[in-house]
Amino acid sequence: MENRLKWAHFLGYFLLWGCAVLMSVQGIALLTGASYRIQAVDVNELYAKYPACQIIDYSYAVIMISLAVFEIYTAISIIRYKQKAGLFVCAIYILWPLASILYLICLSIIGGRIIFDQGIIIRVIYDMVMFFVNWIYFNSRKDVFIN
Template sequence: MFCSSCGTQLEEGTLFCPNCGNPVAQANDTAQTQAEASAAQASAPVNPAPQFDGSTQYYTPQPVLGLKWAHFLGYFALWAGALVNLGSGISFITGLIYNGDASFIYDYFPGLQVLNILYGVCLLGTVALNVFAALSIIKCKKQTGLLVCLVYSAQVVLSLVYVVAGSIILSSFAGDASVVSSVIVSIVMTFVNRTYFNNRRDVYVN
């Protein structure tokens, strides 16, 4: 055996090196130390795998909602509606809806002329509302959903008021199938657009 410090050859059982004086490590001590280290390493606890108790929150990407319907309204439908209401408003105010028979009809139903003028003025007011709603969609304004719903709600209210008032003046139902269908469509559009724009509040924020 040899001294681990200076390399001097030693006899078996030597406790101290005669050359450098350092204690000599015995082979059995070294083996025992290595065995103890191996046992300690084997008995060391293994880090358990992380457990999830369900409280951990993960980010789930939200589906991207399309804007085709909004673009259809903002770039076409509302503008077309504004033009239709503009023409209808002028026709009701001037009596053109009766194709030249306005004076004859108004002689029998004078209250109808007042009703038509008021209705025509209201239709002209909806023209501005349509334009504001369309521009609000294009510019992604925060009040877009409200304005679009007001457009269709106004059509429902105006149509119902005109039919009721006209029926009183004429003593008969003043509406027809087109008026009824228009009211139904406007009601449906009001609720559809309300849901549609409520789901896209993060888009219309300006």
């Protein structure tokens, strides 16, 4: 039985917590403008030139922090063997790329140039693969996640 749950334990005790921390840090960096200072961009100049960018950044930051909270909730659901844990994991692998793509589309519209790169394509492919892997994994373990 324990071998059947190694992936769930990895998700619940490590991966989702780590991702939640990283997403929170990224969200706070967007809220404070630190993500632009790292790139040597004056955030005040950027927001003066593109005021809508600030609204988009703040909105995306709130989405990222909300996703981080959802990841923690999902990790706890896995640890407690909740029935909806697998659904929550799959939702995360849908919401991450959707939020990122929406953010990049908004920035592309504001900036007047497309800012998509191969990294976002790889991420979307990865997230789709992980969605299906987790869907299959959790559906085959419905007998364990019953709380």
